Amino acid sequence: MKYFYFELAGLTCFIISGIFFIVAGIRSGDDLSTIGSIIWTFACFLWLIPMLSRRNSKR
Template sequence: MRERTAWCWSFTGWLLFVASAIFFIVASARSGDIISLIACILFFVACIAFMVPAWVKRPRH
């Protein structure tokens, strides 16, 4: 698998993690569970923290 293709799959995975974190944040907020809400927000921030260096070091075409 080429480097760019592998990167695209990996980054797509991170985007899916971010999407799921957003849905979990909404669900936690709607249920009123503060502990879950805090955990989901931390998970969202962690996903973004992993995505930033991946985006900066992405392979060129």
């Protein structure tokens, strides 16, 4: 049970860092960094879906 919250906190931090990298890439004008950060953040959201559905199925 506790591991779920640690995983959720870690994944939330990954998403927040991805958003910061998107903003940094846009501000610096680096297209590759921006695209990579968007893909990273999208992948983190995809990772979140099965994690939350697994949590809901255990209730």
